Amino acid sequence: MIKVGVFGADGRMGAEVVKAVNAAEDTELVAGIDAGDEREAVRGAEVVVDFTHPDAVMDNLRWLVANGIHAVVGTTGFDEPKLAELRELLAKHPEVRVLIAPNFGIAAVLMMHFAAKAAPYFDSAEIVELHHPNKADAPSGTAHRTAGIISQARRQAGSTAMPDATTSEIEGARGADVDGVHVHALRIAGLIAHQEVIFGTHGETLKIRHDSMSRESFMPGVLLGVRRVAGLPDQLTLGLEPLLDLE
Numbered sequence: 735m736i737k738v739g740v741f742g743a744d745g746r747m748g749a750e751v752v753k754a755v756n757a758a759e760d761t762e763l764v765a766g767i768d769a770g771d772e773r774e775a776v777r778g779a780e781v782v783v784d785f786t787h788p789d790a791v792m793d794n795l796r797w798l799v800a801n802g803i804h805a806v807v808g809t810t811g812f813d814e815p816k817l818a819e820l821r822e823l824l825a826k827h828p829e830v831r832v833l834i835a836p837n838f839g840i841a842a843v844l845m846m847h848f849a850a851k852a853a854p855y856f857d858s859a860e861i862v863e864l865h866h867p868n869k870a871d872a873p874s875g876t877a878h879r880t881a882g883i884i885s886q887a888r889r890q891a892g893s894t895a896m897p898d899a900t901t902s903e904i905e906g907a908r909g910a911d912v913d914g915v916h917v918h919a920l921r922i923a924g925l926i927a928h929q930e931v932i933f934g935t936h937g938e939t940l941k942i943r944h945d946s947m948s949r950e951s952f953m954p955g956v957l958l959g960v961r962r963v964a965g966l967p968d969q970l971t972l973g974l975e976p977l978l979d980l981e
């Protein structure tokens with residue numbers, strides 16, 4: 735049995751993780767905590783799953799790493815300074831492993847993988863992400879990562895700049911520029927988590943769309959992370975791709 739703690743246990747994702755950990759035959763819930771609760775409650779856990787808030791996750795990781803507990807992190811909002819600090823912390827605790835994935839949906843990971851493969855073949859690429867209106871961050875972590883991998887694939891292929899003759903716009907009309915890829919973030923009541931990557935070239939477009947219709951969709955990926963995190967070769971793993979042999 736893998737002993738698991740959950741940070742953000744009463745949240746939309748955390749509550750689903752608690753259910754999944756309780757239902758799986760090889761995992762056992764030590765404790766689930768929320769903002770204001772004592773982290774000590776999860777001492778004894780081998781792995782803690784964090785679905786909290788971009789402003790809270792680094793404090794949680796500082797505590798987990800210092801206490802020798804592996805972390806599976808779904809919370810978004812990681813930038814280079816946060817990752818650099820985390821690498822420094824981990825260097826002092828070589829036994830600890832951290833897996834951070836902006837999206838634990840297997841189909842979402844495939845959507846990003848296919849987007850990277852398609853990117854060199856098109857002149858244009860833009861991302862539309864659509865989420866529930868209670869989401870804290872925009873653009874989504876998934877859109878951020880997708881833009882990064884499209885941009886990397888285009889750079890590696892020597893692609894030229896995307897065509898765009900805009901010289902006048904109302905601020906925001908072209909979305910956010912993430913690594914040179916325009917990202918448009920929609921917040922719509924009734925939705926959960928969706929993303930469309932739109933590619934275009936002469937006379938042809940390709941749209942790759944992913945839809946999470948329920949938060950259960952993330953649980954196979956989260957449980958895979960819980961089962962595998964302790965054995966990962968690198969102290970810090972970004973994205974679920976290596977666990978799915980997708981690199």
Ligand SMILES: NC(=O)C1=CN([C@@H]2O[C@H](COP(=O)(O)OP(=O)(O)OC[C@H]3O[C@@H](n4cnc5c(N)ncnc54)[C@H](OP(=O)(O)O)[C@@H]3O)[C@@H](O)[C@H]2O)C=CC1
Nearest residue numbers: 742744745746747768769785786790808809810836837838
């Ligand atoms: N990687 C993935 O596959 C996915 C990632 N996410 C990401 O997960 C994060 C959470 O999303 P969601 O569940 O919708 O958000 P919610 O707001 O529903 O839940 C967050 C929970 O975390 C709690 N919390 C806040 N700070 C702390 C803390 N320091 N320690 C412990 N608990 C804390 C909150 O408590 P309180 O309400 O009391 O403040 C709340 O219960 C977001 O960053 C989101 O983007 C979401 C879906 C999938």
Ligand SMILES: O=C(O)C1=N[C@H](C(=O)O)C[C@H](O)C1
Nearest residue numbers: 810836837869874875876927
């Ligand atoms: O907040 C959410 O809901 C989600 N957050 C993640 C993100 O920011 O990409 C993953 C998924 O899109 C749902």
